[in-house]
Structures are given as C-alpha cells and as structure tokens.
Amino acid sequence: MMRWLSFVWIGALRFLGEGRLQTGFIVGGITIGVAVIVFMSAMLAGLEANFIKRVLTSQAQIQLLPPNQIARPLRNGSSEIEDAIVQRPSQRVISIDQWQAIAHRMEALPAVRAVAASMTGSALAIRGDASRSVSVVGIQPESYLKVVRLSDYIVAGQLRLTSDDILIGTDLARDLGASLGDKIIVSSNGGARRTLTVTALFDLGNKGANQRNTYVALRTAQSLLGVLGGVTEIGLTINNIYDAENIAREIESSNAVEADSWIKTNAQFFTAVQAQKYTNTLIRLFVGLSVAFGIAAVLVVSVIQRSKDIGILRAMGATRGQILRLFLLQGGLLGFAGSLGGSVLGAAALVYWHSMARQADGSELFPLIIEPSLFVATALLATLTGVAAAMAPALRASRLDPVEAIRG
Amino acid sequence: MAEPILALKDVRKSYAVGLSTETEVLHGIDLELESGGFVALVGPSGSGKSTLLNIIGLLDRPTSGELAIAGRKTSELDDAQITHLRGHRIGFVFQSHLLISAFTALENVMMPMVVSRGHVTEAIEARGRHLLDRMGIAQFANNGALNMSGGQQQRVAVARALAMQPDLILADEPTGNLDSKSAEVVFTLMREENARSGTSFLIVTHNMDLARRCDRIITVVDGRIGGSPE
Numbered sequence A: 001m002m003r004w005l006s007f008v009w010i011g012a013l014r015f016l017g018e019g020r021l022q023t024g025f026i027v028g029g030i031t032i033g034v035a036v037i038v039f040m041s042a043m044l045a046g047l048e049a050n051f052i053k054r055v056l057t058s059q060a061q062i063q064l065l066p067p068n069q070i071a072r073p074l075r076n077g078s079s080e081i082e083d084a085i086v087q088r089p090s091q092r093v094i095s096i097d098q099w100q101a102i103a104h105r106m107e108a109l110p111a112v113r114a115v116a117a118s119m120t121g122s123a124l125a126i127r128g129d130a131s132r133s134v135s136v137v138g139i140q141p142e143s144y145l146k147v148v149r150l151s152d153y154i155v156a157g158q159l160r161l162t163s164d165d166i167l168i169g170t171d172l173a174r175d176l177g178a179s180l181g182d183k184i185i186v187s188s189n190g191g192a193r194r195t196l197t198v199t200a201l202f203d204l205g206n207k208g209a210n211q212r213n214t215y216v217a218l219r220t221a222q223s224l225l226g227v228l229g230g231v232t233e234i235g236l237t238i239n240n241i242y243d244a245e246n247i248a249r250e251i252e253s254s255n256a257v258e259a260d261s262w263i264k265t266n267a268q269f270f271t272a273v274q275a276q277k278y279t280n281t282l283i284r285l286f287v288g289l290s291v292a293f294g295i296a297a298v299l300v301v302s303v304i305q306r307s308k309d310i311g312i313l314r315a316m317g318a319t320r321g322q323i324l325r326l327f328l329l330q331g332g333l334l335g336f337a338g339s340l341g342g343s344v345l346g347a348a349a350l351v352y353w354h355s356m357a358r359q360a361d362g363s364e365l366f367p368l369i370i371e372p373s374l375f376v377a378t379a380l381l382a383t384l385t386g387v388a389a390a391m392a393p394a395l396r397a398s399r400l401d402p403v404e405a406i407r408g
Numbered sequence B: 001m002a003e004p005i006l007a008l009k010d011v012r013k014s015y016a017v018g019l020s021t022e023t024e025v026l027h028g029i030d031l032e033l034e035s036g037g038f039v040a041l042v043g044p045s046g047s048g049k050s051t052l053l054n055i056i057g058l059l060d061r062p063t064s065g066e067l068a069i070a071g072r073k074t075s076e077l078d079d080a081q082i083t084h085l086r087g088h089r090i091g092f093v094f095q096s097h098l099l100i101s102a103f104t105a106l107e108n109v110m111m112p113m114v115v116s117r118g119h120v121t122e123a124i125e126a127r128g129r130h131l132l133d134r135m136g137i138a139q140f141a142n143n144g145a146l147n148m149s150g151g152q153q154q155r156v157a158v159a160r161a162l163a164m165q166p167d168l169i170l171a172d173e174p175t176g177n178l179d180s181k182s183a184e185v186v187f188t189l190m191r192e193e194n195a196r197s198g199t200s201f202l203i204v205t206h207n208m209d210l211a212r213r214c215d216r217i218i219t220v221v222d223g224r225i226g227g228s229p230e
C-alpha cells in the first residue's frame, strides 16, 4: 500500500478511485468550469495588455498642454444670458508658457522617468498635384522616443530627423504617391513653406493616424508654425502607469498647464474593461457555485453509499475528525483534479483561439499571456471550493452513528 | 479466576419508539468476562444479543448502568477516549464480513493499525501479511476485498479484528452466513488465536454445536441473562 501516505489520504484516494464513474463525471464538470474561467481571464488580460501596450507606445502617459482657454457665455451681471453662442478660441498655435522651466521641474519629479517636449500644428503636405491636410509634430527624437515608442512603428527607412527630414504614415505616402527619399512640400496656415525629405514610413495601426500624423524635427515645426522656441505639449513617462491620473492632478495643481493622463483620455476603454471585469467576476462566482454544488451532491451520495464503510472505520477506531478530513480531502482532491484538467483545457483553447482570432490587419487579437499565477490561483481556489463544498457531507459522515451505519 | 476483562453492572438499554414511547430492550444486565475466555452468547432472535454486543463494543452507550473494560469505567470517558479504547482494546467480526470494498484484503487487515498510527509503516504491512498467512489466505493479499468467497472474506475479517492485538474480540454471528465447512474453518481459527494469544472472544451464535465447544455459554432471553444451560 501507499507507504507514508496518511490514512486520510489513502482513504480519500481509494474511495474516489472506487467510485470511478462519479469521480470522472464530476471532475469533467469541474474541468469545463475551470477551463471557461481560465480562458476568459487570460483572454481578457491579454486584450487589456494589448490595448495598454498600443496606447502607451503611441501616446505619452501624461500630456501637459497649455491651460485650456474655456469660452464662457457672456452674462450681463444677473443670470440673464446676453449671448449664448459659445465659440472655441481660434485655432492659433499656443505655446506652453515657460515650458523649459516646467520641463525641468518634471524631470526632477521622482515619479517621472522621461520628459519630451513637442510642437504640434496643422499644415498642408503637397507633392505634385496631390495635397493633404496633415498634423505636423515637431520632436527631439532622443527624448521623444523615451515617451512615445515611435521606433516600434517604423516599417521602412531610418528614424532620422535632421531639420530637412520628415516621417510620414504609410497611408499618407500612398495618398501623395511618395516613397522613401522623395521630397514633399509642407506649407503652414501662416504661409511658411519647407521642402522635406521622407526618411521613414510608419504604420500606427490606424488609418486616420497614418494619413494625418507627420513627424519633423522640433526646430522645423517651430519655424513652420511660427512659434520659435515654443512647444505645445510636454509628454511624460512615469514609473507606475496606473498612478498617471493622480500624478496628473498633482502636476496641474502646481503648474500652469493642463495635464491629461492616458487613463483619462482612454476613460471609455477603462469603463469597458471595468464592466468586463465585473461580468467576469459574476461568471466566476456562478461557475464556482455550480462546481461547489456538484461536488457537494456527489459527496452526499457517496456518504450514503459508504455509510457501512464509515461505520466499520469508526468501529476500528477512526475518530470523527479522521472521517471528517477523509471527506473534506475528497472534495479538495476533486476540485484540484478539475482545476488541473481545466487549466490544460483552458490553455489549449487559448492557444487555439489565439491562432485563429486575428485583427483586421492580420495581427494577433490579443497577446498569448499564460501567467503561471493564474493557474496557481485557479488551482488554489478550486481546491478550497472543493473543501468548502465537502463540508456538509463530511460533517454528516463524521456524525454517523456507527451502529446505524453498520446495520445499514 | 483471572482479572475480568469486561464487567457490566445493571446495564439497561431503551430505544425510543415513536415520539414519546420507549421500550427497554436490555433489562439490567450483570456480566463479567474473565480475561482469555472463549465465550458463546446465545439466545432467541430479538432477545438483545446484538444490542448487548454493540454496548460492550462501545459502538453504543447504555441508557443506564456501568460498563468497565479492563478495569476502566466507560461512563466517565468522552467520545474521543471511547474511540481510542475501542480502537485499541476491541476487535470486531460482523455477520456479513463487512470488509471495505475500496481496499484490498491486505489493506483491510492493516486498516485498524493505519487508523491508529496515522499512516502505513513497514511493520504494519508485515503484520498484515503475517495475519493473512495465519488465516491461510496469504495468496489473496492483493485481491479486492469482495473478490473472495464468503469464508475467505470472513477470515480477512478475523485477521483484521486481531490486528491491534485487542483484549477482546466481539463476533456477531461470524459464521451465520457461511456453509458448515467454512464455518468450521473460521471457528477453528478463532479458537486457535484464543489459545495462542490469550485474546478473549465473545461470540454470538445460533449454532449450538459451536457454542458447546466454547469455554462458557451465556444465554440471553428477553433482554436478561438466563445463565448457562450446562
């Protein structure tokens, strides 16, 4: 016999082994439930991670902008509105006041890892007969690349920006019929004009952005947009991305800027994720409950079937505690076995779905994140659920009167 | 006479019948068993033999009266102490074998020792095999408990009762379900064990031939000790 295994273990294993059919069915049930949970949790985590990665490589975690000039309705002393038409201020490019001082202050903050100033404005890109309205972003590559991972999106050419270079999106290149090394003319609303060489093409994974965004050297943008020495935006990379909103509020309170965290600008996404997590929790709860009821039902039947065995064990000196543990362990083993099966099935489904589900552009829908911690947590939870579910049947078994049990 | 292994004094047992009525099944039993005895307990069906045996085996508690095992009064013991005393001092052989079907023959024999010790040891396994050998069924050690004849199963049950070297083995109609040849084998084995180890036996039986081959016969009639017919 299994030497050194405790009596409770031997009993639990043998009882489960003898009731093979019952054991098989309930473990199968638990396996399916656990697989659903593993699959859902991993896919959700993957989608979230994928989105966050996309957002955070294409956008600063915190953007500092000139304070918003909010237009207010004109009021005539009392509450009477004199002119209800509210107009946004004109589209002229406004630099952040004393941006260098602010940038230095940001660099000194312990929570901030990288700081990059940039200048954005609109202009017309012209090549031959074709022209397109674009957004010109002037950057200093050394600092900007630490805040926005532009280099991840380059699909052709070199990320090189002298004052006569420009990076454009793949869609804009197609619209203008331009390719690497071609020259295009960029003309601003103010009338400034530059001829720039295309040194790289990027694909941000979004057609609108690929058509509209262009990158030039900061100095070039400043001269084009007529704001020499100015910047319209300071981007920050911080240590803990989930702290972004708090840090943004802090920065706003002590600097004359508007600070937008990536959490705020993607609020919709987070609302959706929150709703999805809530649904996920509910599903887990109900799967857990049905697993628990299933285990309890199987063990209740087992206690009735084995009442004679229990009586004999008690007659041979087994304590109530040993009988209790014998059945609790069976519940725990069922939960654990089901969680192993479920983890394998869930992971297999995940790998399969990962290979099948593709985004419109053919890239993966979600990264395959198979965290060991998910399986450990699932196994632990399923085992505990099994033990908890076994409580009622186990108590019943431990309270069996041996005389009644043996008489059967 | 040696020190009594078992002493009952005015033991009564009532069962609740319906909501408010009780019937008394044992009406004041006084009984002493000497250590090392081989005793038969006989009496008509329904006279209370099994009830008495269950009380002596600490599976059931008397409604009133005192039961002492090897000098220890059991009314003062709590449930855990009763369980311990039962596990170490008393062995059981039931009428219908009542082996645990999930275990092999050997495991059934080892089970009282494993329950007591908490886990399997080499010594426990060796003793299990030794006992099966003494019962002449060593070759069935790894059989499923139910894949044996009735007589073989009952021999496993006797081996199991002997496992803890108890002071007293209680057997409720151990040969009741066996053909006469198997019954003879099982009875003889028990008699040999009694002679060899000095373990006391108290055997309920309807077979008067077997009863007469015991050291002493106790008769129970209508819940009272009726005295030895001899």
Ligand SMILES: Nc1ncnc2c1ncn2[C@@H]1O[C@H](COP(=O)(O)OP(=O)(O)OP(=O)(O)O)[C@@H](O)[C@H]1O
Pocket (backbone or CB within 6 Å): B015, B016, B025, B043, B044, B045, B046, B047, B048, B049, B050, B051, B052
């Ligand atoms: N749990 C119980 N509840 C009510 N009455 C009971 C209970 N157990 C036994 N009895 C009654 O007690 C009496 C004695 O029963 P017991 O089983 O001890 O008889 P017995 O001598 O062993 O009979 P048999 O030779 O048929 O096995 C019977 O009348 C029986 O109906």
Ligand SMILES: [Mg+2]
Pocket (backbone or CB within 6 Å): B049, B050, B051, B172
């Ligand atoms: Mg009886």
